[in-house]
Amino acid sequence: MRTRTRAATALAALCASAVLLTALSGCDSTSEPVASKAEAKNGDTDPAADRTTETSLPVPRGKGSRVPYDFNGDGHRDLVLNDLVKSPRDSHGDDAGIGVVYGTNTARRLDPAVRRLLTPQTHGAEVKGTLPAAFDAETSCDLDKDGYADLVVATDPPYDGIGRPPVPLQLLFGSPTGITGKAVVLRIPERARYGNDWPDHPVCGDFDGDGSADLAVTASAGRVSFLRGPFTRAGAPRAATAPVPGGGPALAAPAPRADTNGDGADDLVVLPRTREAGAAAKGRILLGGPAGPGRPGGTYTFAAVEPPPAPALTAGETKPVTDVLAYADFDGDKRPDVVTRTHRGERADVVALYPAAAPKTAGTRPAITFSTSVFLP
Numbered sequence: 001m002r003t004r005t006r007a008a009t010a011l012a013a014l015c016a017s018a019v020l021l022t023a024l025s026g027c028d029s030t031s032e033p034v035a036s037k038a039e040a041k042n043g044d045t046d047p048a049a050d051r052t053t054e055t056s057l058p059v060p061r062g063k064g065s066r067v068p069y070d071f072n073g074d075g076h077r078d079l080v081l082n083d084l085v086k087s088p089r090d091s092h093g094d095d096a097g098i099g100v101v102y103g104t105n106t107a108r109r110l111d112p113a114v115r116r117l118l119t120p121q122t123h124g125a126e127v128k129g130t131l132p133a134a135f136d137a138e139t140s141c142d143l144d145k146d147g148y149a150d151l152v153v154a155t156d157p158p159y160d161g162i163g164r165p166p167v168p169l170q171l172l173f174g175s176p177t178g179i180t181g182k183a184v185v186l187r188i189p190e191r192a193r194y195g196n197d198w199p200d201h202p203v204c205g206d207f208d209g210d211g212s213a214d215l216a217v218t219a220s221a222g223r224v225s226f227l228r229g230p231f232t233r234a235g236a237p238r239a240a241t242a243p244v245p246g247g248g249p250a251l252a253a254p255a256p257r258a259d260t261n262g263d264g265a266d267d268l269v270v271l272p273r274t275r276e277a278g279a280a281a282k283g284r285i286l287l288g289g290p291a292g293p294g295r296p297g298g299t300y301t302f303a304a305v306e307p308p309p310a311p312a313l314t315a316g317e318t319k320p321v322t323d324v325l326a327y328a329d330f331d332g333d334k335r336p337d338v339v340t341r342t343h344r345g346e347r348a349d350v351v352a353l354y355p356a357a358a359p360k361t362a363g364t365r366p367a368i369t370f371s372t373s374v375f376l377p
Contacts, residue, residue: 060072062074070149081341085371086346100117112374119135120134137151139204151179152215153170153183155170156168164193170184171231186235189237192227199217200217205268217251218248222248224245224286244294246284250272256327265290268288269283278307278327311350313342313343316345320343321344323341324338325351335357351372353367
């Protein structure tokens with residue numbers, strides 16, 4: 001199973017001055033000072049100081065859509081965040097959960113005031129009486145075909161190392177008000193499993209071309225478990241067959257076009273290792289078809305996505321790191337926008353959305369910036 005690298009918290013943004021350092025008990029002398037207004041780049045203010053994002057607003061009711069990652073079905077793509085800043089009171093490094101920022105029909109596109117935190121304690125499914133400690137969003141599609149995108153989450157169920165491990169993947173279902181309920185464990189029939197590797201690297205796609213979303217996950221010895229949708233609310237696929245050969249250590253969906261040869265069935269990319277969003281990578285295609293993914297389709301290359309210049313972040317001793325979180329259409333203009341997260345350690349970060357039309361030059365202003373500290377209680 002994979003575990004994700006945690007990054008970023010926004011305590012430093014709260015400790016913006018010596019006055020605050022003495023007034024706030026959560027800050028200490030090791031906290032990093034916030035960049036001054038004169039130091040801010042691209043005209044951005046410090047993201048954690050954006051007071052419009054402090055209060056959470058209700059998630060608008062949707063009526064269903066076919067937009068990817070649209071958990072409330074209102075026709076606007078939502079943003080999923082795995083890495084959230086840590087609370088200064090969090091001394092154990094527990095998983096902060098998954099943050100969802102909902103898309104809107106406003107000029108802001110994504111509105112961090114319309115958000116929801118998904119935690120293993122409140123949304124995870126128990127396995128053998130134990131709630132997961134890890135909770136990582138993996139992929140999304142409308143698995144039950146109700147018009148609301150669903151979320152596939154990787155967890156860490158209890159396992160003694162003997163025999164076949166339990167399925168670590170859980171499903172959270174969308175609704176007119178987004179993701180609200182408890183997850184269910186993905187049911188992978190025994191006939192669809194092979195060996196004792198953890199089922200991992202879930203990829204959504206209509207691999208058999210029947211109009212329903214399917215799932216593909218890794219199995220042992222380079223095989224792929226193909227689960228046909230639609231799925232029940234209990235987490236069971238409509239059908240599943242024996243795992244097919246031709247897989248590998250990691251799987252991914254071709255991007256931006258999942259059906260690479262235009263035959264009506266989505267395809268699957270096999271990679272030697274997990275691909276990070278926005279990174280260049282080379283793998284092999286498994287072509288979809290009526291029997292699912294399995295036919296060799298040659299080499300496939302993911303092009304790197306160059307992030308625009310990063311917005312301002314708190315000053316500190318180490319250099320900030322910028323990661324591409326998403327390269328997808330958030331404003332409905334059919335062109336991919338870029339969402340980045342710039343972070344330093346676990347105490348400060350800024351998420352930025354850059355429209356497709358924005359130039360990748362110094363002085364570029366993102367459409368919106370915010371810190372994931374908005375998810376802190």
